[in-house]
Amino acid sequence: MSIPIAILTLVLGMVLVLGGLWIGQNVNLLPVDASANAPVYDELFRVLFSIGAILFLGILGLVVFSLIKFRRRPGQLGDGLALEGNLSLEVFWTAVPAVIVLFVGLYSFDIYDRMGGMVPLGHGAHDHQEMEMQQNIWGGIGSKAEELTTESNLAALPVEVTAMQYAFLFRYPRGDIISGELHVPVGQPVRLRMEAKDVIHAFWVPEFRIKQDVIPGQPTILSFTATKPGRYPIVCAELCGPYHGSMRSAVVVEEPTDYDTWFSNNAKTTVPEA
Ligand SMILES: [Cu+2]
The missing domain is CATH 2.60.40.420 (Cupredoxins -  blue copper proteins)
Incomplete structure (x- = not known):
């Protein structure tokens, strides 16, 4: 009995996302929050840390998996498979990071604005x-x-x-x-x-x-x-x-x-x- 590869990928992806979200919410790298706007900042940090954890574990996992699965076996002397592009894969791995980067940019801007960062410094006001x-x-x-x-x-x-x-x-x-x-x-x-x-x-x-x-x-x-x-x-x-x-x-x-x-x-x- 073998599990279809698509189901396996889906399940692993879900485990990865849930694991990353858990790490982002539960692993705290920041010092104590002691001001009114610290929780706002920490909210952004947790989201970024979750995304980072998902990417880190996903990429590291794939690298380790590939190192083991596709390693050179004894007696293998020829070149590897000649692969020539994969349009749907390329569209996928361009679109997903684009959406993530756009989301992170807009969300960071919103947090920065909520912390009062978009207000002019008062330049030139010496008096x-x-x-x-x-x-x-x-x-x-x-x-x-x-x-x-x-x-x-x-x-x-x-x-x-x-x-x-x-x-x-x-x-x-x-x-x-x-x-x-x-x-x-x-x-x-x-x-x-x-x-x-x-x-x-x-x-x-x-x-x-x-x-x-x-x-x-x-x-x-x-x-x-x-x-x-x-x-x-x-x-x-x-x-x-x-x-x-x-x-x-x-x-x-x-x-x-x-x-x-x-x-x-x-x-x-x-x-x-x-
Ligand atoms: Cu100084």
Whole structure:
């Protein structure tokens, strides 16, 4: 008794697709998701990882199968079969990747848009007021990400970020705090206004799934809402000089009460002018 080859191929294909989907959903290579837009990003990652797993296992499986099945047997000295094209096969293996690539492209664009990536950076807006105006018109980078939080009717916490070789500095306009670490309360939107002193740097928090260039003379805005208390690395993600690799800081996400304690301990008490 032998199983028809078409049935066998169909069953193996289904096992492969289901196996790839299972791997994509269950194997997690990403760090903890600690911001409101991290789940959106992870959704895309899981889809891409599923497609990658299916392709990897399918191609590797076929290669290994062919190596064993079609290996040279003792006494075989002639050339292999002379095969001359197969139109339906060629149409199939062109059409399937084309559909997959198109889907991945459109889906990635949608996720990027949902994370607020399509909003202009605010180039040329050196003046702070002009910058604010642009933000009001365009919503600013990451405003869509803010909408993703259920509890985001809180006003955004403004923080000014200065990047230089090889450190990040954080300034809180309210309280006039200058800190080497970024402290933020959990659940409240944070709006970073970033500018570099010297060369291009990039502000990256892997746990938040956000990354934005920090450019000299051209402020960029990055918004996020932290969702899990903890201490996460801030990494410079743009080669900015010989010590670029050590340009790191940390973002400390705290419960609002802990954040308030930190804030009042560090805020400069301003005496109102007489
Ligand atoms: Cu840097």
